[in-house]
Amino acid sequence: MKLTENDIAVLRALANYYVLSASLLHRMVFPQRKDRRNTRRRLQRLVSAHYIARSAVEVAFSTGNAGPAYYLTAKGADALAVYYGDEAWLNTNVRQPRIDRLYHWLDIAECHWIISQAVARATGVTLVGWVNEWQTMSDVDGNPTDYVLHTQFREGPKPLSCSPDAAFCLKVGEHQRVHYVEIDRGTTGCKRVAASKMPGYAELLSTRGHHQHFPTTTFDDFAVVIITTSEKRRDILRSCVSSHEDLHPELWLLASNEDVTPESALFEEVYVDHQGIVGSLMSKPAVEPALEHQKPVAAE
Structure with a gap:
């Protein structure tokens, strides 16, 4: 063929x-x-x-x-x-x-497409990269490494790990920030979601693990974006996240999947932080105005 x-x-x-x-x-x-x-x-x-x-x-x-x-x-x-x-x-x-993970992977693909489309529509924003959970990553020079998003911090009777569904890095000017993605399909209780996910991300922050995932990031912290099934579940998840004051709830942004679209994903106020404050994923970059008296360049 x-x-x-x-x-x-x-x-x-x-x-x-x-x-x-x-x-x-x-x-x-x-x-x-x-x-x-x-x-x-x-x-x-x-x-x-x-x-x-x-x-x-x-x-x-x-x-x-x-x-x-x-x-x-x-x-x-x-x-x-x-x-x-x-x-x-x-x-x-x-x-x-895995058959039992098909819906989950399709939801991740949908989120990936939405972010890609949102960046394509935006001026001054670059999607540095998108990585799924078990995808190997490259170093700062673009060479392949053994690193994947899943990080096992501790084995034994009290294991500790961080397993994001995906991650992406956005660049504006000289600044680059990492965003981890959690797709919540509503199959696990809200308390359990917060209790099982937050310790791993807190440890990832303390070990600066996001610098291994995206070596070009310019931020000491990162954001965890959790996209869930409805606004009501989003609000319950927010309450559960905010109750873990020692696990950096300030990292978390929550949204309902119906609110996250290519038109809204970056600049519209569709995300809620742990305090219940609504905001956007990022601010619109300032665009330099065109020079009014600039002479047109002849086509070659």
């Missing part, structure tokens, strides 16, 4: 997002096309040629439809490395996703 540019675009999307539904893939790769039948046929061809694989079970979506989830294979990663002439693609995560 000879791969086309559109085939490569599908493989690249799966390399970047790990697990995607056909609907998400179509929205990300072919947003200008209304008919999704060609996308489904393309996915079937790539599955048959073993460049991608699909989940053994179908997942139901909010639209009432159901379908499999897709992920990249080692053959697909090799095809990307050859196409781009860059062996870094060989480090792409091609693990078969």
Whole structure:
């Protein structure tokens, strides 16, 4: 099978997002096309040629439809490395996703897409990188390392670890800040979420672990963004987070998933901190005004 540019675009999307539904893939790769039948046929061809694989079970979506989830294979990663002439693609995560985690990975992919779209719309903001939980990272020079987001601080009868669902770093001017992502699907009690997650992030802060994840960060701290199922659950989670005064609740920002969109994710007041104060993820960068009397440059 000879791969086309559109085939490569599908493989690249799966390399970047790990697990995607056909609907998400179509929205990300072919947003200008209304008919999704060609996308489904393309996915079937790539599955048959073993460049991608699909989940053994179908997942139901909010639209009432159901379908499999897709992920990249080692053959697909090799095809990307050859196409781009860059062996870094060989480090792409091609693990078969656990069936019981499919919804979780799809939610993470949706969040990743929202942040990417929000940054693309913004002036003066750069997405330095996005990393999923078990994805290996690069050092400050871009060389691959053994570091992943999961950090095991202590073993034994009282283990302590920090396992973010994902992390991203935003750059504005000379400043770069790390944001860790927690996707809360409402399957665990709010008290337990706070009690199980907060100690790990407090230890990550004290050990400056975020500098290993994103060596170019210019901040001594970071933000933990938890996106949950509704405003009511968000508010209960906020109360639980604020009760742990010794575990740096000031790091945490909480939002309902329906409020976080490409239009709102960066600059609109959709996040609540541990004190109940509503705010945005960041302030809009100041844009230098164009020079009024600047002469136009002739096209070459």
